[in-house]
Amino acid sequence: MKKLAKVLLSSVIALAMFLISIQVQPVHNKEKKTNSISISINNTNAEAKGLFSIFKPKTKSKPKQKPKKKTETQLYNNAKKKGIKTKKHSAYHKGKLPTTGQKYSSKDLYKDGKLNTRRYYGKSGKADIDIHYTNHGNPKKHPKVPHRHKWGYDSKGKWTPGKGY
Known part of the structure; x- marks a missing residue:
């Protein structure tokens, strides 16, 4: 169940990153007098921005040491x-x-x-x-x-x- 949730979450994040990196710009064609949309993809590396940090392996934290009893x-x-x-x-x-x-x-x-x-x-x-x-x-x-x-x-x-x- 946890793996499925991780896969779904990563898919949603990947889709969101893709949509963020797309730039939608209207193109005006003077000859035909119609508007069309031009889509360009921003080549920014999303992982470099730290947006996929949930996929990085977690570092194991050191176990907390119990305080030593004082003599x-x-x-x-x-x-x-x-x-x-x-x-x-x-x-x-x-x-x-x-x-x-x-x-x-x-x-x-x-x-x-x-x-x-x-x-x-x-x-x-x-x-x-x-x-x-x-x-x-x-x-x-x-x-x-x-x-x-x-x-x-x-x-x-x-x-x-x-x-x-």
Whole structure:
């Protein structure tokens, strides 16, 4: 059925192209005082105009690849970069945040019902980055709020947060 429809459609298109390419011009014959019609065929290649594109073989489209699942590390790095919670997230409402935690996790510290600090724990479970949502009462030292502190070893070999950035 589809082949028959294609053949009929191609025939109709071919006929239409033929009729489009014909130029009908009246010819005036002064001697006999009769009008006649002269038909001339335009030699334009219809295929070059792209009018028979339905007959060109279709190129096969590549199958869409399913997006790869992101690894735990990629999800953690993405959350850390955007400052959002990780899948392994918890909250504290009293005290201080611990310096170690579950690997690739985050913890929030709330003070007076407001988010004060979000801490990210890296591959080893040690604190990786803190995001502080206050200026610690020191706007000269921390003019940008929120700001980040990257954790690392200090000169005494102690694991501590670094300067804010």
